[in-house]
Amino acid sequence: MAAALNVTLSFGPMLIGVYLNMILYGILLNQMYFYFQTYKTDALWIRLLAAYLFVMETANTILDMAMMYQPLITEYGTEKAVANFPILFMTEPIVIVLISAPIQCFFAWRINKITKSYYVPIIIIVLALASTVGGVITGVKIAILKLFSRKPELHWSALLWFIPSCVADLLITFTLVLSLSKRKTGFGATDSAIDKLIRMTVQTGMITAICAIGDVAFFMALPHTALNFLWDLSLSKLYTNCLMSNLNARSRILNSSRDASSGIGGGGAYYRNGMDPMSPTRGESGIRHVISAPEVYELESAKTFEAVSAQSHGSMFHGTDGFGITVTKVVERMEDPIHETLNSTTGIAQ
Incomplete structure (x- = not known):
């Protein structure tokens, strides 16, 4: 009975963690394909980062499958399979920190x-480096300790790995939400885009933070089980999927904001003095004000001037020689460009 319980609490959570890892890898493949097809003009280093993460995540998935193959297939039924960590398990914390x-x-x-x-940013980088050191030390100690029964001896290195990472995730989420909230301009389309960015930041940032907290809590509260691996083995995929979700959301946010600003899909274009740009202004001798909805966003509202001419057809302007009078009116407009706001709030040039 004791041996059966040991197997259940040791390899059960690990196997489920690998299942979650592979499911998230499938989602990641879709995210990567969309990114490389859509954002071909991103900075080279960002595209190289995405490629690096894809390679590392592929390696992580392969290593996890091989890791579980050892105790469940090649060493099935042996005491060694139950008593020891799988050999490749040492790679897990190292690969995770090389991704996170x-x-x-x-x-x-x-x-x-x-x-x-x-x-x-400097504090976040220091925390990320501290987490990296903790992850590498944890991987090395797993290789040295080997036995599941000695898992509590991993505590201090695991805490050095998880706690700085968790604090960095929370700091990233809080800072981005606070900064984006301050960037609202008063333009409906811009504020709508920023609200979407804030929601996405909270949703994606908190996922990794919550999983890191869950990993620490299970690790400390249940040191003689592997229940913390439910969180741990899928953690790297969560980090990468959250990043790719942020990168891929740019086109969706931009398109929805354009639709909102042009009145598509229930949104509404704004017109100076409530005038429809597709119809001439009443009572102004056929002068048409073309105040188009913003096509691009930026954080700083740009003041521009637009001269719009319209041929007057009123009889009071029509002379006996047949020539009409052209009336030109200069209209002051406040633009709220979409692209610049999205670039500034994401920090990525299109």
């Missing part, structure tokens, strides 16, 4: 672009 640290550094760079401050 670059992603956290990317968000630190993004925060720097938005806030123009170095203090918070």
Whole structure:
């Protein structure tokens, strides 16, 4: 009975964690395909980061499958399979930090672009590096300890791995939400796009933070089981999927904001003095005000001037020689460009 319980609490959570890892890998494949097909003009280093993460995640998935094959197939029924960590399990914490640290550094760079401050990004980078050190030490100690019964000896290195990572995730989420909230311009379409970015930041950032907290809690509360691996083995895929979700959401947010600003899908274009740009202004001798909805966003509202001419057809302007009078009116307009706002709030040039 004791041996059966040991197997259930050791390899059951690990197997489920690998299942979740593989499911998230399938989602990641779709995210990667969409990104490389859609954002071909992103900065080279961002595309290289995405490619690096794809390679690392593929390696992580292969290693996890091989890791579970050892105790459940090649060593099935032996005492060694029950007593020892799988040999490849040592790679898990190392690969996770090699994935999470670059992603956290990317968000630190993004925060720097938005806030123009170095203090918070530096703190995030330091936390990411501390987490990396903890993950590498944990992997090495797993290889040295070998036995499941010695799992509590991993506590301090695991805490050095998880706690800085969790704090970095929470700091990233809080800083981005606070910074984006301050970037609202008063234009409906811009504020709608920023609200979408805030919701996405909270949803994606909190996922990794909650999983890291769950990993720490299970690790400390249940040291002689492997229940924390339910969170741990899918953690790297959560990090990468959250990053790719942020990168891929740009086109969706931009398109929905354009639709809202042009009145598509229940949104509404705004017109100066409530005038429809497709119809001439009443009572102004046929002068047409063309105040189009914003096509691009930026954080700083740009003041532009637009001269719109219209041929007057009123009889009071029509001379006996047959020539009409052209009336030109200069209209002051406040634009709210979509592209620049999205670029500034995401920190990524289109």
